[in-house]
Amino acid sequence: MIKQVLFAIALVLTLAVFSYTVARLSARFRLTCKAFPIRNIFRRLLLTIKVAFVQTRILRRPVVGLMHALVFWGFCVILFGSMEMVIDGLTAGEGSFRALGILYRVFIASGDIFAILILFLILAFLGRRSLLKIKRFHGPELTRRNHLDAAVALSLIFFLMVSLLGMNTFTCKLNEISGQAETAWFPVSSRLAGLFPELTPGQLHTGHEINWWIHILLIFIFANYLPYSKHFHVFLSIPNVFLSNFEPLGKLKTLEHVTAEVRLMMDPQTAFAAPASTSVVRRFGVLDIEDITWKNYLDSLSCTQCGRCTSVCPANLTGKKLSPRKIMMDVRARMKEKAPGLIRQGPGFSDNKSLLRDYVAVEELWACTTCNACARECPVNINQPSLIVDMRRFLVMEESAAPAGLNAVFANIGNNGAPWQFSMQDRMKWADGANLKVPLISELNAQGRKPEYLLWIGSTGAFDDRYKRVIRSFVRILNYLDIDFGVLGTEESSSGDVARRAGNEMLFQMQALMNIGLLNNYGVTRILTCDPHAYNTFKNEYPDLGGTFEVIHHSRFLESLIRSGTLKPDPEVFRDQVLTYHDPCYLGRANREYSAPRSVIRALAGGFREMDRNRSFALCCGAGGGQMFKEAEKGDREVFQLRTDDALKTGADIIVTACPYCLVMMTDGIKYNNREGDVKALDLAEITARSLHL
Numbered sequence: 189m190i191k192q193v194l195f196a197i198a199l200v201l202t203l204a205v206f207s208y209t210v211a212r213l214s215a216r217f218r219l220t221c222k223a224f225p226i227r228n229i230f231r232r233l234l235l236t237i238k239v240a241f242v243q244t245r246i247l248r249r250p251v252v253g254l255m256h257a258l259v260f261w262g263f264c265v266i267l268f269g270s271m272e273m274v275i276d277g278l279t280a281g282e283g284s285f286r287a288l289g290i291l292y293r294v295f296i297a298s299g300d301i302f303a304i305l306i307l308f309l310i311l312a313f314l315g316r317r318s319l320l321k322i323k324r325f326h327g328p329e330l331t332r333r334n335h336l337d338a339a340v341a342l343s344l345i346f347f348l349m350v351s352l353l354g355m356n357t358f359t360c361k362l363n364e365i366s367g368q369a370e371t372a373w374f375p376v377s378s379r380l381a382g383l384f385p386e387l388t389p390g391q392l393h394t395g396h397e398i399n400w401w402i403h404i405l406l407i408f409i410f411a412n413y414l415p416y417s418k419h420f421h422v423f424l425s426i427p428n429v430f431l432s433n434f435e436p437l438g439k440l441k442t443l444e445h446v447t448a449e450v451r452l453m454m455d456p457q458t459a460f461a462a463p464a465s466t467s468v469v470r471r472f473g474v475l476d477i478e479d480i481t482w483k484n485y486l487d488s489l490s491c492t493q494c495g496r497c498t499s500v501c502p503a504n505l506t507g508k509k510l511s512p513r514k515i516m517m518d519v520r521a522r523m524k525e526k527a528p529g530l531i532r533q534g535p536g537f538s539d540n541k542s543l544l545r546d547y548v549a550v551e552e553l554w555a556c557t558t559c560n561a562c563a564r565e566c567p568v569n570i571n572q573p574s575l576i577v578d579m580r581r582f583l584v585m586e587e588s589a590a591p592a593g594l595n596a597v598f599a600n601i602g603n604n605g606a607p608w609q610f611s612m613q614d615r616m617k618w619a620d621g622a623n624l625k626v627p628l629i630s631e632l633n634a635q636g637r638k639p640e641y642l643l644w645i646g647s648t649g650a651f652d653d654r655y656k657r658v659i660r661s662f663v664r665i666l667n668y669l670d671i672d673f674g675v676l677g678t679e680e681s682s683s684g685d686v687a688r689r690a691g692n693e694m695l696f697q698m699q700a701l702m703n704i705g706l707l708n709n710y711g712v713t714r715i716l717t718c719d720p721h722a723y724n725t726f727k728n729e730y731p732d733l734g735g736t737f738e739v740i741h742h743s744r745f746l747e748s749l750i751r752s753g754t755l756k757p758d759p760e761v762f763r764d765q766v767l768t769y770h771d772p773c774y775l776g777r778a779n780r781e782y783s784a785p786r787s788v789i790r791a792l793a794g795g796f797r798e799m800d801r802n803r804s805f806a807l808c809c810g811a812g813g814g815q816m817f818k819e820a821e822k823g824d825r826e827v828f829q830l831r832t833d834d835a836l837k838t839g840a841d842i843i844v845t846a847c848p849y850c851l852v853m854m855t856d857g858i859k860y861n862n863r864e865g866d867v868k869a870l871d872l873a874e875i876t877a878r879s880l881h882l
Contacts, residue, residue, distance in 0.1 A: 189280070191277070191280065192277070192278065192279075192280050195277035195278065195404070196277075196278060198404075198405065198408060199274065199277070199278070199408070201408075202408040202411060202412060205412045206411060206412055206415075209412065209415045209416075210415075213415065213489070215527070215531055216485065216523055216527045216531075217482050217485060217486075219477065219478055219523075219527060219530050219531070220477070220478070220480055220481055220482040220484070220485050221478075221479065221480065221481045221482070222481065222482070223433070223481035223482055223483040223484075224433055224435075224441070224483070226431065228434065231434070232430050232431075232432070233430070235429060235430070235432060236426060236429050236430045239429045239432075239567075239568075239569060240425060240426045240429040240430070240568075241264075241426075243256070243257040243260060243261075243567075245565070245566065245567040245568075245569070246260075246567045248565065248804075248805075249496075255309050255312065255313070258302075258305060258306070258309060259306050259309055259310070259345075261302070262299075262302030262303070262305060262306045263306075263422075265295060265298045265299050265302050266299045266302060266303065266306075266352065268285070268295045268296075268299065269295070269296060269299045269352070270404075270407055271285075272284050272285045273400070273403070273404050273407075274404075277404065293373050294373075296373060296374070297373035297374065297375055299352070300353075300356055300373070300374045300375055300376045300377050301375055301376055303349045303352045303353050303356070303376065304349070304353060304376045306345065306349050307346060307349040307350065307353070310342050310345050310346045310349070311346070313342055314339065314342050314343075314346075317335070317338060317339070317342075318339075323495075323499065324494070324495030324496065324498060324499040325495060327495065327498065327511055327513070327514070328511075328514075329511055329513060329514035329517055329518075330493070334418065334493065337417050337418055337419075338418065338419075338493075340413070340417070341410075341413070341414075341417050341418070341419040344406060344409070344410050344413065345410075347402070347406055348403060348406050348407065348410065351399045351400075351402040351403035351406060352399075352403055353376065353377055353380065354395065354398075354399035354402075354403075355396055355399040355400050355403055356374045356376075356377035357374075357377040357380040357381050357383075357384070358381075358384075358392050358393075358395040358396035358399060359374070359377070359396060360374050360377050360378045360380075360381040361381040361384055361387065361392050362389065362392050362393065362396065364381065365389055365392070418491070418492060418493040419492075420489055420490070421490050421491070421492045421568060424486065424489050424490040424568075425490055425492070425567075425568040427486075428486055428487065428490035428568050428569060428570070429568055429569050431483065431486065432569040433483065433571060433574075435728070436724075436728050436778060436779060436780075437560040437563055437564065437571070437777055437778045438560070438724040438728055438774050438777075438778025438779055439724075439728035439729055440574060440577055440688060440689070440729065441574065442697070442729070442732040442733065443472070443581075443693050445470045446472065446585075446693050446694055446697055447697055447733065449694070450694060450697045450698050450701060451701070453698070454698065454701060454702075471582065471586065472581055472582060472585035472586050472693070472694075473578050473579060473580070473581030473582030473583070473584075473585060473586060473691065473693075474543065474544065474575065474578040474579045474581070474582055475542050475543065475544050475579075475582050475586070476522070476526070476542040476543045476544070477519065477522050477523045477526055477527070477543055478530070478535065479578070479582075480519060480543075480575065480578075484519060484575050485519065485520075485523060487516060487519075487568075487570040487571070487575075488516045488517070488519035488520035488523070489520060490568045490570065491513070491516040491517065491520070491568070491570060492567065492568065493513060493517065494513075494567065495513050496565045496566065496567065497512035497513055497561075497562035497563075497565055497566055497570070497572060498511045498512055498513045498514075498562070499565075500561040500562060500564075500565050500805070500807075501561060501562055502557055502559060502561065502807055502808040502810060502827040502830070502831075503555040503556060503557065503821070503823070503827070505807070505827075505830060506810075506823045506824055506825045506826060506827050506829075506830055507822075507823035507824030507825065508551075508555040508820075508821045508822065508823040509549060509551050509552050509555060509821065509822075510552045510553075510555040510556055510821075511552075512562035512572040512576075514548075514552070515548060515552070515572055515575060515576065516570060516572065518543060518547035518548050519543065519575070521547065522541075522543045522546075522547050525539070525541070526539060526541070543579075544579050544582060544583075548579060550583065550589070551821050551822075553576055553579050553580055553583070554580075554591060554818070554821060555820075555821040555823075556573060556576045556813050557773070557808045557810060557811070557812040557813045557815050557827065558573045558576070558577065558689045558773075558812050558813035559573075559773040559777065559808035559812055559813070560573055560773060560777045560778055561773075561777065561807075561808065564777050564804055573813075577688075577689060577691060579691075580690060580691030581691045581692075581693050582691075583691060584598075584690065584691035584692045584693075585691070585692065585693065585694055590690060590691065590692070591818045591819065592818075593817050593818035593819060594690045594692075594814050594817060594818050596609075596817075597686060597687070597690070597814070597817045598687060598690075598692050598695055601682045601684070601686070601687055601695060601699065602695060602698075605647075605680070605681030605682050605699075606647035606650070606651060606681070606682055607647055607682065607686055607817055608647070608651055610650075610651050612678050612680075612681065613678050614650075614651070615645070615650040615651075615677060615678050615680055616650075616675075616677045616678060617650075618645070618649060618650055618651075618656040618659055618660065619660070619663070622660050622663075624660065624663050624664065624667060625663075625667050626663060626675055627639065627673070627674045627675070628674060628675060628676075628677045629642060629674035629675060629676055629677075629679075629710050629712075630676075630677070630679065630710075632674050633710055638710070638711050639672050639673050639674035640671070640672040640673065640714060641671065641672065641673040641674075641714050641715070641716040641740075642673070642674060642675070642676070642707070642710075642712045642714065642715050642716065643662075643663070643666070643673045643674070643675050643716050643717070644675075644676075644680070644683075644715050644716065644717040644719070644722050644726070645659055645675055645676075645680060646680075646683070646717065646718070646719045646722050646848065647682050648719065648848035648849070648852075649718065649719070649848065650680070652848065652852070654851065654852065654855060655848045655851060655852070655871075657874065658718060658848070658851065658871040658873050658874055659718065659873075661871070661873045661874045661876070661877035661878075661882070662718055662742055662873035662877070664877050664882040665746075665755070665873065665876060665877055665880065665882065668880060668882055669749065669754060669755065673716065676706070679706060681699060681702065681703060682699050683699065683700075683703065683719075683721070683722045683725045683726065684696035684697070684698075684699030684700050684703075684725065685721040685722060685724070685725045686721075686814055686816075686817065687699065688725075688729070689812065689813045689814055690813065690814035690817075697733065700725075700729070700730055700733050700735065701733055701734075703730075703735070704730060704733060704734055704735035707735065707737065708734075708735070712737060713737060713738060714737065714738045714739075714740065715737050715738070715739045715740070716740050716742065716745060717739070717740075717741060717742065718741070718742045718846070718848070718871070718873060719847065719848055720741060720772045720773075720774035720775035720778070720779070720846065720847045721774050721812075721847070721849070723739055723740075723741045723774070723775065723779070724774045724775075724778050724779055726739045727739040727779070728778075728779075741775060741781065741784075741846070742846070742872065742873055743775065743781065743784040743785040743788060743846045743872055744781065744784045746784075746788050746872065746873070746876055747783075747784040747785075747787045747788050750787070750788060750791045751787075755876070755880070757791060757792045757876065757879035757880060758879050758880070758881065759791075759792070759793070759794070759879075761792070761793075761878055761879045761881075762792055762793035762794075762795070762842075762875065762878075762879065763793070763794060763795075764795075765793060765795060765841040765842055766793075766795040766796070766797055766838070766839060766840045766841050766842070767789055767792075767793045767795060767796050767797075767840055767841070767842045767843075767844050767875070768796070768797050768798065768799055768835050768838040768840035768842075768843055768844065769785055769786060769789055769796070769798070769799075769802075769843075769844045769845070770799070770806065770809065770831065770835060770843060770844070770845040770850055770854060771785075771802060771803060771806035772809070772845060772846055772847035772849075772850045773806075773808050773809075773812055774812065774847070775846060775847065776803060776804065776806060777804055777806075782803045782804070785844070785846050785872055788872055788876065789844055789872070789875070792875055792876065792879045793875075797838040797839070797840055798838070799834040799835055799837070799838055800834060800837070801834055807827070807830060807831045807834060808827055808831070809827065809828055809831050809845075809847075809849060809850040809853035809854065810826060810827025810828040810831065810853055811828070811849035811850070811852065811853050812849065815827075816849055816852070816853075827853075828853035828854070828856055828857045828860075829857055829860055831853070831854075831857065832853075832854060832856075832857025832858060832860065832861060833857075833861075835854065835857070836861060836863065836867065840867070841866065841867060841868070842867070842868050842869075842870055842875065843858070843867065843868070843869045843870070844869075844870055844871070844872060844875060845869065845870075845871060845872070846871060846872045851869055851870075851871055854869035855869045857869075
């Protein structure tokens with residue numbers, strides 16, 4: 189009876205403290221903004237099983253991933269026994285779940301095996317953290333307190349397993365002495381019981397009770413320690429995965445209040461006719477925690493601080509200040525600092541600090557290439573780039589504080605429809621003297637004809653001297669196969685991708701709405717492009733603004749032609765050359781297209797070698813997120829140099845890519861290494877055209 193009373197008191201105290209913590213955190217969520225509607229419950233359940241329970245993200249690093257996964261799976265099994273202990277403690281019973289029969293014995297046996305396995309794995313984790321110089325376990329954002337927190341959490345898990353094994357061991361020995369038939373299997377503890385041959389039944393009972401109490405009290409302590417630890421992900425990783433944003437990684441959210449303003453700006457009649465708004469004017473982008481969404485805050489609480497995101501960040505790998513892990517840690521720390529004042533005093537509260545600048549430096553934000561490597565690597569589905577872009581939006585639209593290079597880009601897009609200071613009337617000069625058949629869609633429309641495809645040339649294809657050769661090669665292929673296509677010519681304008689990722693949401697939406705109106709006016713339904721950034725924008729982002737098209741990247745287009753036998757390359761052209769392929773971020777990670785480019789290359793050449801970092805693990809070229817148009821932040825190297833090193837290590841004669849930005853970066857990397865004489869950077873369209881002798 190005394191045991192029941194003491195246990196009930198401990199349980200009530202545990203639940204009271206935990207409830208207080210939950211209530212306090214729940215109040216903080218009310219300070220945040222809306223994110224996205226929670227739909228597709230069945231799909232969410234499948235994702236949760238795949239990512240949270242099967243641990244597919246963790247297992248991207250097989251050895252260490254399996255170690256972590258085993259600990260997680262072990263906890264899931266041991267949780268069964270923990271629930272039984274709570275019921276036993278309240279009822280003064282023993283083995284409350286025995287009625288489950290064989291299932292009970294399997295669970296208890298599995299828990300016994302996992303206990304010893306987890307014990308040794310925790311020792312390995314502690315050893316890795318304290319003895320090995322693993323880069324991702326260190327960084328300026330990780331203080332001594334963070335390291336101590338990790339050690340405390342791991343130590344608690346270690347002693348939980350020791351007490352569980354101790355409890356099971358004394359149970360086995362008691363059963364052996366009393367001659368009772370075992371109601372549970374203890375494969376490990378039954379062996380350990382042999383270590384205590386001289387103990388009396390009274391001593392064994394005392395040992396069992398001591399370990400029982402240590403184990404259950406450690407569970408109660410651990411449960412209330414977790415919300416204040418980085419290991420809060422033990423509770424939140426599963427709900428965070430369940431509440432994942434299902435949009436493709438390449439899609440940024442559309443700010444609806446910006447859309448309303450842009451539509452008013454583009455239609456003055458509507459502006460004058462619209463009634464005066466009485467709603468509170470929302471801030472553009474994120475300055476402080478009141479501007480983040482509930483999902484941003486949940487992400488910060490779910491962050492394991494494992495550093496997998498930072499370890500694959502191209503900016504961080506090249507010595508720049510950005511660390512995606514730090515961004516999440518900053519959100520959590522800033523909420524902890526400001527939330528009490530906001531809850532007490534309301535929205536008007538200010539402590540003269542903000543998430544932006546006081547926690548996250550401007551230099552960090554502008555170093556991001558928006559390559560989404562961090563989001564792809566995160567084991568609990570956190571999307572760091574979306575928050576980074578939201579803070580960029582504040583800098584650009586509220587403070588006009590973009591880097592000088594990007595301000596020039598914004599002005600050029602607004603005035604000329606391209607990032608450079610070229611006239612829109614020059615957009616067709618890429619075709620001059622090339623002896624190509626390039627139908628204008630306006631002329632076809634005047635004849636009552638609508639082509640099967642609109643070929644989107646893009647600003648780089650129209651104005652960059654190197655990339656003009658790619659567009660010409662692709663058009664030669666289209667002409668050779670007599671593909672029915674048309675181009676916008678001087679009517680084409682920037683897709684707005686650069687503006688959006690650089691934080692100028694208003695300029696992006698103006699470009700998008702203008703392009704959508706033009707494309708819809710011509711009845712365009714299928715868009716063909718060589719640019720993954722335009723591909724991603726048209727495919728994933730224009731639908732939010734009313735532009736729904738079938739968008740095809742030239743890698744997939746060429747693959748389908750080769751597979752159908754329509755396009756028959758000459759395998760002799762590249763027979764004696766080795767080719768490697770660089771995955772563009774906005775074709776690969778953002779839209780999961782990895783196989784089509786490789787299928788084309790293998791059809792053209794026998795000598796194909798992968799870089800060490802390839803497919804979803806591929807390193808960014810360094811040009812995305814507006815980086816191509818601005819000075820790089822301070823670092824040890826440039827991203828394109830690191831990526832070119834990856835390519836040159838393969839010994840390839842040709843570095844193939846399928847993106848205008850990547851081609852520029854790879855070309856620059858080859859020049860930087862003085863390898864122009866023996867290594868070339870070519871686009872997929874160029875090698876295909878060469879294989880056809882075009």
